[in-house]
Amino acid sequence: MKPAAFEYIAPVTVEEALEALGGSGKDARVLGGGQSLVPMMNFRLAQPELLIDLNRISELAGIAIREDGVVRIGAMTRHRTVELSPEIRECLPLLHEAMPYIAHVQIRNRGTIGGSLAHADPAAEWPALCFALDATIVARSSSGSREIPATEFPLGILTTALEPDEIIAEVLFPHQPAGRRYGFQEISRRRGDFALTGVACTLDLNADGVVDASRIAIFGVDDIPLLSAEAVDALTGNTMTDVLAREAGRAAAAAINPRSDLHASSEYRTQLIETLVYRALKQAAGADLLKDVA
Numbered sequence: 001m002k003p004a005a006f007e008y009i010a011p012v013t014v015e016e017a018l019e020a021l022g023g024s025g026k027d028a029r030v031l032g033g034g035q036s037l038v039p040m041m042n043f044r045l046a047q048p049e050l051l052i053d054l055n056r057i058s059e060l061a062g063i064a065i066r067e068d069g070v071v072r073i074g075a076m077t078r079h080r081t082v083e084l085s086p087e088i089r090e091c092l093p094l095l096h097e098a099m100p101y102i103a104h105v106q107i108r109n110r111g112t113i114g115g116s117l118a119h120a121d122p123a124a125e126w127p128a129l130c131f132a133l134d135a136t137i138v139a140r141s142s143s144g145s146r147e148i149p150a151t152e153f154p155l156g157i158l159t160t161a162l163e164p165d166e167i168i169a170e171v172l173f174p175h176q177p178a179g180r181r182y183g184f185q186e187i188s189r190r191r192g193d194f195a196l197t198g199v200a201c202t203l204d205l206n207a208d209g210v211v212d213a214s215r216i217a218i219f220g221v222d223d224i225p226l227l228s229a230e231a232v233d234a235l236t237g238n239t240m241t242d243v244l245a246r247e248a249g250r251a252a253a254a255a256i257n258p259r260s261d262l263h264a265s266s267e268y269r270t271q272l273i274e275t276l277v278y279r280a281l282k283q284a285a286g287a288d289l290l291k292d293v294a
Contacts, residue, residue: 003041010053017052018142022165026050030167032115035107069175075114075168094182098125104192114168120154123194127154128219132200135173139166154224183280195220196264197272203284211235221258221269228252240285249278
């Protein structure tokens, strides 16, 4: 199929893009990598009157580490850039671990972090990764900028907290404590497909192997990613063992009623939650720290 007729502009500054977005008086959409929007336009699920291409705005791309340890990733930064970045591998290894799960390398070469977050597919990796790492999304409009906690950004399927005149400018990831551990697991029908269920987690252990803190984000099971407070409660203050990881998986699964769709039943996704939380925690802890075997 072919998209409906539309006007196209390719500004070179953020100000030009925002002026066009907020002042055109037309149904306008911004174009990042185009890996989601363009297929929707081809199927006429989206029919913008004006398409604003952000690819020429250099200030929206790139990775930088601030003096306070915060990692800034511009909204137009490609998935592949994040995957190959030595700075990301050192400072945010969870992102480095998760990037190969995003579609295929050809799509990662074009797709952007901002585009994925703005599209808000419940099975996408980026929203869950931002939940797990407590990221902040910076939105800009002609009237200024505002910071939106990642956990408040997705509102539902393909729906976000962005206002019609706003774009995502950058994503900020707070400094991660030394020694923090990470796990990422997902199941899809084929490698590169959207996840049926996925888990991204962080894990902080003290010198005795006791869990001081953790965050466990589960995606692909609801309209938005979910942080499992139940799994965290099961972990906190206890020695990280294989048995404990399994208990956390069961606690997470018991608290969620996953969706059923043509890809998987609710019952199957419940089993996946339990298994993937266990696997992600085991990955994060390291086998040498699991002192007992179930």
